[in-house]
Amino acid sequence: MTYTDLRLFIGGEWTSGTSGAGSDVINPATDEVLGHVPHASTADLDMALEAARSGFQLWRQKTPVERQQVLEGAAAIIEEQKEHISRILTLEMGKTLAESRGEMDFVINIIRWYGEEGKRAYGRVVPSRAAGMQQLVLKDPVGPVASFVAWNFPGVNVIRKIAAALAAGCSIVIKASEETPGTSVEIVRAFEKAGLPPGVLNLVFGIPGEVSEHLLRSPVIRKVAFTGSTAVGIHLQKLAAETMKHTTMELGGHSPSIVFDDANFDNALQSLAIQKFRNAGQICTSVGRIYVQEGLFDRFVEGFVSYAESLKVGNGLEEGVQMGPLIAKRRVHAMESIVEDALARGAELLCGGKRIGDCGSFFQPTVFRNVPEEASLMREEVFGPVVPINSFKTYDEVLEKANRLDYGLAAYAYTSDATTALRLTRDMESGMLGINSSFIAFPETPFGGIKYSGIGSEGGVEGLEAYLHTRLVTQLEI
Numbered sequence: 001m002t003y004t005d006l007r008l009f010i011g012g013e014w015t016s017g018t019s020g021a022g023s024d025v026i027n028p029a030t031d032e033v034l035g036h037v038p039h040a041s042t043a044d045l046d047m048a049l050e051a052a053r054s055g056f057q058l059w060r061q062k063t064p065v066e067r068q069q070v071l072e073g074a075a076a077i078i079e080e081q082k083e084h085i086s087r088i089l090t091l092e093m094g095k096t097l098a099e100s101r102g103e104m105d106f107v108i109n110i111i112r113w114y115g116e117e118g119k120r121a122y123g124r125v126v127p128s129r130a131a132g133m134q135q136l137v138l139k140d141p142v143g144p145v146a147s148f149v150a151w152n153f154p155g156v157n158v159i160r161k162i163a164a165a166l167a168a169g170c171s172i173v174i175k176a177s178e179e180t181p182g183t184s185v186e187i188v189r190a191f192e193k194a195g196l197p198p199g200v201l202n203l204v205f206g207i208p209g210e211v212s213e214h215l216l217r218s219p220v221i222r223k224v225a226f227t228g229s230t231a232v233g234i235h236l237q238k239l240a241a242e243t244m245k246h247t248t249m250e251l252g253g254h255s256p257s258i259v260f261d262d263a264n265f266d267n268a269l270q271s272l273a274i275q276k277f278r279n280a281g282q283i284c285t286s287v288g289r290i291y292v293q294e295g296l297f298d299r300f301v302e303g304f305v306s307y308a309e310s311l312k313v314g315n316g317l318e319e320g321v322q323m324g325p326l327i328a329k330r331r332v333h334a335m336e337s338i339v340e341d342a343l344a345r346g347a348e349l350l351c352g353g354k355r356i357g358d359c360g361s362f363f364q365p366t367v368f369r370n371v372p373e374e375a376s377l378m379r380e381e382v383f384g385p386v387v388p389i390n391s392f393k394t395y396d397e398v399l400e401k402a403n404r405l406d407y408g409l410a411a412y413a414y415t416s417d418a419t420t421a422l423r424l425t426r427d428m429e430s431g432m433l434g435i436n437s438s439f440i441a442f443p444e445t446p447f448g449g450i451k452y453s454g455i456g457s458e459g460g461v462e463g464l465e466a467y468l469h470t471r472l473v474t475q476l477e478i
């Protein structure tokens with residue numbers, strides 16, 4: 001099947017750039033080269049900056065209703081092209097076609113939600129202490145945005161940035177992942193076709209560190225939005241500080257997932273097993289480490305292993321496949337060292353533990369039991385289909401374990417006791433907590449982490465607010 005024509009999009013023009021450099025895009029299920037993505041030169045990046053500067057002047061003048069009409073146009077085009085884009089997504093990223101279709105539905109919903117929410121960027125009038133004084137609080141777009149996003153959700157990671165920026169009235173230069181560029185190219189085409197003025201949305205690829213260094217040093221850019229690892233997030237946060245830019249940082253996690261003795265067993269098992277192996281575990285909010293209270297432990301482990309062993313792993317384009325490959329060989333090697341470390345520290349391997357075949361980047365669904373807290377599997381983000389299950393006795397013990405890492409992205413807990421749920425709501429150090437559910441991402445709710453998992457939220461009113469700044473105007477009647 002055909003892939004797509006990969007170009008940069010700068011100032012309303014599709015271009016191969018002036019550097020002549022680029023990199024291959026590999027299908028992680030077959031190791032085949034799908035295409036070649038051009039890398040932007042510094043001259044191309046300067047053009048993108050100038051385009052974003054002039055695009056912002058134009059776009060900020062549009063009314064929110066005019067902006068919404070363009071966003072709705074793009075959503076409708078993507079909806080029409082859903083099957084085509086879903087296939088491109090699976091080809092370059094590896095997730096199953098069903099998951100890609102679900103991701104594209106989410107993309108469409110996010111665009112529609114932000115388009116509408118842009119109409120509600122309300123300011124306020126604050127009653128004054130002084131007679132004859134009017135105090136207006138205004139919400140304006142922050143300015144041109146630079147964004148950098150990871151490959152694990154080639155549609156959603158990209159659209160959370162684009163839709164929020166455009167709905168708020170900002171222009172944007174986005175560097176999507178060089179490993180999964182096709183989905184972003186298709187999404188940007190939809191905005192072009194929907195009549196977005198030139199310069200408002202610019203798409204580039206390149207050497208990530210060089211692109212971000214160049215864009216972030218520029219005073220044109222007023223906000224940085226990043227989805228990726230904590231290490232890179234800290235680096236970009238420092239760069240942004242030098243020119244006092246706003247930031248939104250969606251970073252890594254290691255979601256503690258707790259099952260209490262009083263949980264609905266079937267719901268807990270199904271919910272966590274599905275959430276763990278979705279996208280082959282390559283989700284920032286994936287189940288990181290599971291703690292099951294002693295009364296349910298053996299039964300839970302047995303059920304979880306049986307689910308993991310039943311999964312059909314293969315090429316995401318094939319009918320019946322439930323889990324695709326990892327993004328690239330480097331992630332297979334990362335899983336091998338996590339497994340090796342856990343074994344060396346005395347953890348008990350219950351299933352999986354090995355790569356599958358030599359072609360593609362497949363790894364077996366892998367379950368460990370009784371893993372020491374010092375193992376890298378318990379401390380470092382796994383981002384793959386490997387999971388530890390440990391037992392616990394008391395609420396206090398498991399809470400201490402759940403909160404002990406620097407990460408604070410997502411957490412899941414299963415209980416039918418209202419008091420336990422209330423205590424978790426108060427005590428859990430995570431930006432998102434699912435109680436009896438692992439569904440925590442929707443267009444209208446905030447998505448983001450605390451502690452080292454990030455700053456700010458995407459989605460919900462908070463997601464729009466992040467692209468607005470606040471101004472005060474006082475006026476005295478004279």
Ligand code: NAD
Binds near residue numbers: 148153208233253454
């Ligand atoms: P990574 O930070 O190395 O890379 C993420 C993306 O950023 C890639 O596209 C990469 O090309 C780019 N990048 C790398 N260095 C950069 C730099 N100096 N400047 C600009 N861009 C740069 O992470 P990864 O391991 O490839 O991706 C997985 C990570 O992303 C995990 O930590 C995961 O938790 C995180 N993530 C977080 C969220 C969230 O919303 N919190 C969502 C998805 C993924």
